[in-house]
Amino acid sequence: EAGVAQSPRYKIIEKRQSVAFWCNPISGHATLYWYQQILGQGPKLLIQFQNNGVVDDSQLPKDRFSAERLKGVDSTLKIQPAKLEDSAVYLCASSGQGGRAGELFFGEGSRLTVL
Amino acid sequence: SQQGEEDPQALSIQEGENATMNCSYKTSINNLQWYRQNSGRGLVHLILIRSNEREKHSGRLRVTLDTSKKSSSLLITASRAADTASYFCATANYGNNRLAFGKGNQVVVIP
Numbered sequence: 177e178a179g180v181a182q183s184p185r186y187k188i189i190e191k192r193q194s195v196a197f198w199c200n201p202i203s204g205h206a207t208l209y210w211y212q213q214i215l216g217q218g219p220k221l222l223i224q225f226q227n228n229g230v231v232d233d234s235q236l237p238k239d240r241f242s243a244e245r246l247k248g249v250d251s252t253l254k255i256q257p258a259k260l261e262d263s264a265v266y267l268c269a270s271s272g273q274g275g276r277a278g279e280l281f282f283g284e285g286s287r288l289t290v291l
Numbered sequence: 292s293q294q295g296e297e298d299p300q301a302l303s304i305q306e307g308e309n310a311t312m313n314c315s316y317k318t319s320i321n322n323l324q325w326y327r328q329n330s331g332r333g334l335v336h337l338i339l340i341r342s343n344e345r346e347k348h349s350g351r352l353r354v355t356l357d358t359s360k361k362s363s364s365l366l367i368t369a370s371r372a373a374d375t376a377s378y379f380c381a382t383a384n385y386g387n388n389r390l391a392f393g394k395g396n397q398v399v400v401i402p
Contacts, residue, residue: 218379218392232389267333278322278383280390282333
């Protein structure tokens with residue numbers, strides 16, 4: 177079974193520039209998550225999708241962050257304009273139903289450095 | 292939002308010893324999960340324990356849950372150098388699959 181795919185793995189940008197991250201979840205997983213993990217901290221949920229609808233985006237800084245999940249499969253997370261404090265690893269995860277419901281499968285993450 | 296808090300934050304042990312980590316949380320939960328993260332990698336699910344369970348085993352892992360104290364512990368027995376990683380607990384509320392993660396424990400196993 178293929179895992180969660182994310183790209184790019186690394187991105188370096190100047191502050192005020194924009195960046196986009198892409199995620200392809202495990203096939204058949206209806207729920208998709210974007211987490212932000214700042215160095216030395218635990219992941220913080222940014223947004224949760226159920227199919228192509230948003231379930232929870234209460235911690236997403238909507239003035240600069242946006243995310244979409246068209247057709248209920250792939251997802252993109254965009255930051256515009258970026259700030260220094262956005263430097264972090266952006267983790268995508270997905271979860272399905274059945275015996276392993278509730279268990280999150282994570283991608284390798286996209287590491288963003290804002291200079 | 293509720294969040295697990297692990298204790299201790301950093302642990303250094305010799306290979307073959309046991310490693311124990313604790314996690315506390317604030318509100319009622321549906322389940323509690325433990326994840327491992329190797330340096331520069333994504334998180335890997337280790338074990339899930341439901342609110343009506345008290346103990347669960349998986350290989351060298353043993354997890355306990357005390358809902359009256361709102362705490363959980365993760366025990367890794369006979370540790371190996373490959374167990375060197377950060378370990379996170381995460382709590383799930385009723386009604387959705389939203390997970391809130393703690394700050395993590397850094398475990399170093401010395402060969």
